[in-house]
Amino acid sequence: MNILGIETSCDETSAAIVQDGTHLLAQVTASQIDLHARFGGVVPEVASRQHVVDITRVVEQVFRDANMTWSNIDAIAVTCGPGLLGSLLVGVSAAKGYALATGKPLVGVHHIAGHVAAAMLTLDGGTGATPPFLCLVVSGGHTELLSVDAKFRFTRLGGTRDDAAGEAYDKVARLLGLAYPGGPKVDDLAHRGRPDAFAFPRALLEDDSFDFSFSGLKSAVNNEIVKRKNRGQAVLVEDVCASFQAAVVEVLVEKTKRAAVHTGARTIVVAGGVAANRGLREAMSQLAKELSISAMFPPIELCTDNAAMIAAAAYPRAKQGRWSPLSLNAYAQLPL
Numbered sequence: 001m002n003i004l005g006i007e008t009s010c011d012e013t014s015a016a017i018v019q020d021g022t023h024l025l026a027q028v029t030a031s032q033i034d035l036h037a038r039f040g041g042v043v044p045e046v047a048s049r050q051h052v053v054d055i056t057r058v059v060e061q062v063f064r065d066a067n068m069t070w071s072n073i074d075a076i077a078v079t080c081g082p083g084l085l086g087s088l089l090v091g092v093s094a095a096k097g098y099a100l101a102t103g104k105p106l107v108g109v110h111h112i113a114g115h116v117a118a119a120m121l122t123l124d125g126g127t128g129a130t131p132p133f134l135c136l137v138v139s140g141g142h143t144e145l146l147s148v149d150a151k152f153r154f155t156r157l158g159g160t161r162d163d164a165a166g167e168a169y170d171k172v173a174r175l176l177g178l179a180y181p182g183g184p185k186v187d188d189l190a191h192r193g194r195p196d197a198f199a200f201p202r203a204l205l206e207d208d209s210f211d212f213s214f215s216g217l218k219s220a221v222n223n224e225i226v227k228r229k230n231r232g233q234a235v236l237v238e239d240v241c242a243s244f245q246a247a248v249v250e251v252l253v254e255k256t257k258r259a260a261v262h263t264g265a266r267t268i269v270v271a272g273g274v275a276a277n278r279g280l281r282e283a284m285s286q287l288a289k290e291l292s293i294s295a296m297f298p299p300i301e302l303c304t305d306n307a308a309m310i311a312a313a314a315y316p317r318a319k320q321g322r323w324s325p326l327s328l329n330a331y332a333q334l335p336l
């Protein structure tokens with residue numbers, strides 16, 4: 001079964017064709033990073049307008065790259081939430097238009113289900129993750145610990161009570177004067193600094209909680225920077241990044257460990273933009289070793305937003321013929 005996926009929930013206009021939920025045949029993504037960088041973050045109105053400019057050419061290009069036509073497509077999958085409403089509406093409207101014009105069935109996909117499904121995709125014929133597994137989703141908008149069953153259904157164990165992990169990365173990057181999106185830059189600098197230079201707080205919350213909180217950490221980093229500047233001391237950017245990353249990773253690993261023990265999971269999957277972080281990948285692999293279970297990650301290029309993950313997430317539903325109606329809407333907030 002070949003599914004055309006469309007993703008426009010934030011600042012990437014992406015289309016992909018995925019075979020049987022696991023094999024990526026082609027993907028085209030128009031990134032808006034340069035467009036938003038000068039504002040220090042995504043400007044929703046600018047994002048939706050650019051999606052309108054890009055969507056048709058991105059879809060047409062993915063057909064050319066896959067050397068396919070509509071006759072090769074069995075279903076159309078599209079992110080219907082959560083995300084920026086204007087951005088989501090462009091993808092949903094395009095998908096509905098294509099579905100109406102071609103008679104192909106439609107599947108509305110939850111963006112987080114997409115991030116989880118990214119770990120089930122392979123780029124080189126290898127094997128991706130197969131549910132059931134425990135999944136930590138860490139992106140710019142979300143930090144969620146999910147138990148995923150064999151039928152790709154989710155039970156939410158916990159999530160952030162304030163900032164998402166990626167949001168904390170981006171905010172700290174901004175405090176340090178690094179360009180948007182700051183996560184990858186903080187990751188690079190962290191590898192050149194001392195993780196024990198500053199004792200930033202680790203919010204572990206109650207003993208039995210699978211929730212997260214990163215706003216205190218962000219404030220602690222801010223206070224340290226302000227204190228040093230007021231004293232005329234240099235801010236050692238590499239050390240701040242390394243110490244911040246150590247605090248984030250320690251909390252993410254500790255909560256995942258608790259959840260793995262609690263659920264008896266045999267596999268831990270880490271997904272979302274922050275799953276591209278090298279420090280987090282290393283620490284999660286170490287945790288899996290300690291628990292004698294396996295740790296799996298999506299291919300790096302499928303960690304951040306993309307349409308392949310949306311097509312992959314739609315596959316279990318498409319196999320059962322559980323289609324969305326043409327009245328499908330876009331939702332800025334959408335429960336899993």
Ligand code: KG4
Pocket residue numbers: 010138139140141142165166167169170181182183184187272273274275276277278303304305
């Ligand atoms: O999943 P994603 O593309 O968008 C959302 O759905 O939010 O994630 C983007 C987030 C940004 O906050 C970005 O800074 C962060 O992922 N990110 C990273 C790394 N690469 C991307 N954070 C830490 N280390 C990285 N290497």
Ligand code: ZN
Pocket residue numbers: 111115139140273304305
């Ligand atoms: Zn995302």
